[in-house]
Amino acid sequence: MKRLLTLLFLWCFLQSSYAQRGTFTQTFMKDLEYRDGTYTANLKQNVFGDLIFTDSKGNAYTYEQKYLNKHFSEIGSGLEGKRKFMKELIRKSRRERDYQIRYSIDIFGEESIRDNRGYQAKKGKDIHGEYFEESDGEFKTAIKRNFRGELEYQENDFSATLGKDIFGKWSYKDSDRNEIQFSQVTWYRLLKRFGSDKDILWFMIDKMFALNEKGGYGAAH
Template sequence: MRKIFLLMLLWCSLSEVFAQQGRVETDIFGNLDYISKDGKYTATLEKNIFDDLTFTDSKNNEVVYEKKYLDRTYPGIRQNKKMKTDIFYELLRQNRKSEGYRAKYQIDIFNKLIIEDNRGYKLEEGKDIFGHDSFEEEINGEKISVKRNIHGDLEFTSGKDKASLKKDIFDKWSYEDSIGNRFQFGERTWTRLLRKFRTDENIFRILIDQYFF
């Protein structure tokens, strides 16, 4: 509840900041237009014939949210003026100091989330051919991935760094990584972790964050 309240405060503060710096108007098609107080910076959030939303501005930035991505992540946004305005404010905040930035958010034919930009960033998140969750991120040519192998074990790779989380034939879970950490979870500890983090994928991500980031 506290987190939701803080997010609401953030959106309100963003609205006040941009209201002071310029104005946002809605055209007859429901698209949003922004112009700064000095008239030097303009931006638009508009819907195309495919129901995608595209942000463009006077600094040659462009961010495209394709329809399938919007339907999954922001259901109802095209008919919800407040939700659309909130995202517009956030895009203004992110891009007004950039120039020539291009990004696209989409869901491909295999129902995989793909986010890609022109600055060397790419994220792919979805299911592999076995139905397991798969995550792969690339930053300036360096890939970070979290996947399950054919045995169902979780594997993390980032350059030369590696880690795994797997269950042995005795149903004991163990974690191991390339920087020397290696331990096995007792039944009570594992049950407590599952109760707190709900899935083995979430537990693995917590361990990776603790030891690699």
């Protein structure tokens, strides 16, 4: 056990040291360049304010300005913030080759992540509430609210909903014919524990998947 922990610590230390042993330089255009032996990387800011990271392994990470402002506001325009950001990207890119990914937010506020390996995700808000979709070319998941205010979850052929009826009673239903109605007391306990109906839905889905893997449930009515 001690040997395993030692090896794990050593691996983490080596990973964190990658971006520290090389040399950072700033160009005339205030872009950042990094060199460590044969490995090189660049972090440039284009005229639109996007940050673009590229390296000698063919990797390219593009962060559009709106996405940066929302999720990486701590970077700012200073050198130190960009240097820290670049260090993290170097750690990621060390394990990749020819990987390209773009992070963006469109004029409607929809966040989007797309890469060159078939992965894409988008998150936003419509008239019914927030939504999220994710796909890797083989599996697709989505969660959103319908016009009745219910949460809907879709994962390939599996679907589930969580919502309340006209009497205010909450229930969970899925495509495996499971249906669970919560008493008011149980529902408030779940809310206290998880904080939101979305987190409760995730909890229910995880439980159903776990039971399914064990072969331990049938339809509940």
